[in-house]
Amino acid sequence: MSAEAPASPAPAAPNHFIAQQIRADLAAGKHGGRVATRFPPEPNGYLHLGHGKSICLNFGMAQEFGGSCNLRFDDTNPVKEELEYVEAIKADVHWLGFEWKRLLHASDYFEVFYLCAEKLIRLGRAFVCDLTADEVREHRGTLTEPGRNSPYRERSVEENLDLFRRMRAGEFADGSRTLRAKIDMTSPNINLRDPAIYRIRKVPHQNTGDAWCIYPMYDYAHCISDAVEGITHSLCTLEFEDHRPLYDWFLDQLDLVSDTSLTQPLRDRGLEMPVSRPQQIEFARGNLDYTVMSKRKLIALVTEGIVAGWDDPRMPTLSGARRRGFPPAAIRLFWERMGISKQIATIEYSVLEGCVREVLDASAPRRFGVLDPIKLVITNLPAGHDEALSFPNHPKDESFGTRQVPFSPELWIEREDFMEMPVKGFHRLVPGGEVRLRGVGIVRCVDVVKDGDAVSELRCTLDLDSRPGGPAADRKVKGTIHWVSARHAVAAEVRLYDRLFAVADPDDDTGGKTYRDHLAADSKRIVSAWVEPSLGDAEPESRFQFERLGYFVADRHDHGGGRVVYNRAVTLRDSYAKAAK
RNA sequence: UGGGGCGUCGCCAAGUCGGUAAGGCACGGGAUUUUGAUUCCCGCAUUCCUAGGUUCGAGUCCUAGCGCCCCAGCCA
Numbered sequence: 001m002s003a004e005a006p007a008s009p010a011p012a013a014p015n016h017f018i019a020q021q022i023r024a025d026l027a028a029g030k031h032g033g034r035v036a037t038r039f040p041p042e043p044n045g046y047l048h049l050g051h052g053k054s055i056c057l058n059f060g061m062a063q064e065f066g067g068s069c070n071l072r073f074d075d076t077n078p079v080k081e082e083l084e085y086v087e088a089i090k091a092d093v094h095w096l097g098f099e100w101k102r103l104l105h106a107s108d109y110f111e112v113f114y115l116c117a118e119k120l121i122r123l124g125r126a127f128v129c130d131l132t133a134d135e136v137r138e139h140r141g142t143l144t145e146p147g148r149n150s151p152y153r154e155r156s157v158e159e160n161l162d163l164f165r166r167m168r169a170g171e172f173a174d175g176s177r178t179l180r181a182k183i184d185m186t187s188p189n190i191n192l193r194d195p196a197i198y199r200i201r202k203v204p205h206q207n208t209g210d211a212w213c214i215y216p217m218y219d220y221a222h223c224i225s226d227a228v229e230g231i232t233h234s235l236c237t238l239e240f241e242d243h244r245p246l247y248d249w250f251l252d253q254l255d256l257v258s259d260t261s262l263t264q265p266l267r268d269r270g271l272e273m274p275v276s277r278p279q280q281i282e283f284a285r286g287n288l289d290y291t292v293m294s295k296r297k298l299i300a301l302v303t304e305g306i307v308a309g310w311d312d313p314r315m316p317t318l319s320g321a322r323r324r325g326f327p328p329a330a331i332r333l334f335w336e337r338m339g340i341s342k343q344i345a346t347i348e349y350s351v352l353e354g355c356v357r358e359v360l361d362a363s364a365p366r367r368f369g370v371l372d373p374i375k376l377v378i379t380n381l382p383a384g385h386d387e388a389l390s391f392p393n394h395p396k397d398e399s400f401g402t403r404q405v406p407f408s409p410e411l412w413i414e415r416e417d418f419m420e421m422p423v424k425g426f427h428r429l430v431p432g433g434e435v436r437l438r439g440v441g442i443v444r445c446v447d448v449v450k451d452g453d454a455v456s457e458l459r460c461t462l463d464l465d466s467r468p469g470g471p472a473a474d475r476k477v478k479g480t481i482h483w484v485s486a487r488h489a490v491a492a493e494v495r496l497y498d499r500l501f502a503v504a505d506p507d508d509d510t511g512g513k514t515y516r517d518h519l520a521a522d523s524k525r526i527v528s529a530w531v532e533p534s535l536g537d538a539e540p541e542s543r544f545q546f547e548r549l550g551y552f553v554a555d556r557h558d559h560g561g562g563r564v565v566y567n568r569a570v571t572l573r574d575s576y577a578k579a580a581k
Numbered sequence: 582u583g584g585g586g587c588g589u590c591g592c593c594a595a596g597u598c599g600g601u602a603a604g605g606c607a608c609g610g611g612a613u614u615u616u617g618a619u620u621c622c623c624g625c626a627u628u629c630c631u632a633g634g635u636u637c638g639a640g641u642c643c644u645a646g647c648g649c650c651c652c653a654g655c656c657a
Contacts, residue, residue: 144583178655188584190653199655218657242585348592480615548616576617
């Protein structure tokens with residue numbers, strides 16, 4: 001778990017429609033004043049930024065209203081899910097800054113689901129169906145035509161009970177039978193056309209091993225899980241809106257609140273939780289432009305080697321964002337800024353970058369690094385001059401303290417901070433011109449040494465009176481540039497990341513294109529940089545502002561043990577570059 | 582052509598008893614600045630998908646359209 005502080009400044013209380021609903025429920029005395037939510041990922045992939053929205057919402061609402069939020073793995077389909085993802089998901093939720101009340105699995109409730117199914121059968125509300133998957137499809141009808149009843153729909157309760165028990169006992173082959181709810185094959189809502197409740201899958205489950213060979217379907221398992229966990233508000237995305245009648249139907253038939261026999265298996269195991277009658281509320285998932293978020297495409301990026309893995313800093317996964325150097329507070333701020341509504345919306349990537357800058361501006365210590373070096377020699381200082389200059393670690397926050405930065409007459413400066421033939425509006429170093437070296441004083445470029453066409457060295461004189469504390473320390477010059485002492489500099493590998501996709505909507509497949517055709521050409525560049533010594537032994541995952549360049553993070557995996565490796569999270573806003581366009 | 586949703590500024594998003602369009606981001610302009618960063622000012626929807634209607638008054642109510650998203654897994 002990370003040492004990240006939870007939210008920084010207390011944001012205003014959210015007032016979106018879900019918060020309003022919860023407030024109203026609280027005021028009406030529903031659930032005895034309790035608020036309980038849950039984040040229910042299926043452990044079949046890594047969490048991405050979109051999941052972040054759901055995490056922030058669910059944990060955020062619990063936090064806001066003095067309630068609790070559980071982490072529940074929705075592990076009802078053993079053929080798709082892997083234990084490997086479970087640990088990654090837990091780490092991501094923690095990293096984002098949240099703590100669950102209980103860690104649970106839908107599979108914790110398998111015995112309850114089973115009891116509930118028998119109850120449904122006894123109620124005459126469920127039946128064992130022998131139709132094949134194809135036949136079920138034929139009977140279902142279409143969007144505009146009603147479906148037809150299964151020929152097995154009118155089996156007796158006794159026969160259904162017998163068959164269902166034998167399904168559980170493993171007497172039948174995979175896919176040969178299902179347990180189905182008996183609702184209405186003519187419903188305009190296709191979800192209500194006798195949906196499957198249980199299917200036969202003779203596959204070992206990551207938690208229950210081979211204890212079961214029948215597994216419950218999502219619609220059935222989810223609402224019961226919510227109820228037995230005492231969830232009060234079950235928040236999910238818009239596509240489940242027309243599943244809500246089914247969610248309510250199961251719960252109303254089962255009446256888990258009064259029928260305590262159904263939850264006895266939990267109490268027997270010491271899993272004591274208040275049973276509730278939860279309410280499902282849907283909100284729009286969060287989309288980000290310039291990125292793909294579908295699990296399928298994310299997997300493809302990884303398996304096709306387009307990126308270096310799930311936590312490649314260009315990936316929209318939470319682990320990718322982490323490795324990129326995005327602070328968790330920035331991701332929380334981002335989703336808070338987007339808000340919660342029912343409008344399907346795609347937020348601009350620049351909003352995310354803005355949040356990262358905002359959080360990092362306040363929290364990242366400043367440092368010097370030169371990514372594209374050119375030598376600058378100060379000729380009026382003894383060659384052996386060696387001095388330690390004191391710099392504040394943060395321009396606006398003294399609590400960050402100061403640090404010593406070694407200074408000598410041979411420096412590295414950024415190649416783009418010098419222009420032999422300056423364009424108008426260029427405020428940096430030019431032949432014969434002056435510029436301030438941050439914290440050093442004003443230098444004048446007296447000579448340009450070239451190697452062929454390429455500038456190899458700038459020879460400058462330092463105005464000693466302009467040094468800090470000197471009589472001309474306040475003399476104004478147009479520009480200030482950063483530097484690193486060549487003698488003391490530490491070599492670093494710096495990875496410059498940019499957006500993975502070149503177009504705002506990589507999912508747009510008009511003209512037969514795929515997201516692969518929209519990949520940006522230069523989303524990753526590696527440069528050899530010179531950085532100030534203090535950056536050499538920083539802890540992995542420490543974030544800094546390299547002055548005038550951007551925010552960088554010491555790579556989680558590759559930095560340390562002799563290697564100095566930084567990833568660029570985001571550049572600084574650059575109004576000069578923007579104006580030049 | 583069935584059902585469920587959604588349409589307010591470039592991008593998000595408030596607007597909840599109908600009372601005369603919040604806020605954020607982006608953008609434009611200016612100030613401060615030893616980061617062309619940050620910060621700070623100022624500007625930025627006579628108009629709410631369209632067309633009718635009700636009303637003294639409509640983003641909010643009514644009617645008719647239009648557009649977009651989701652649903653026909655023994656996936657979640």
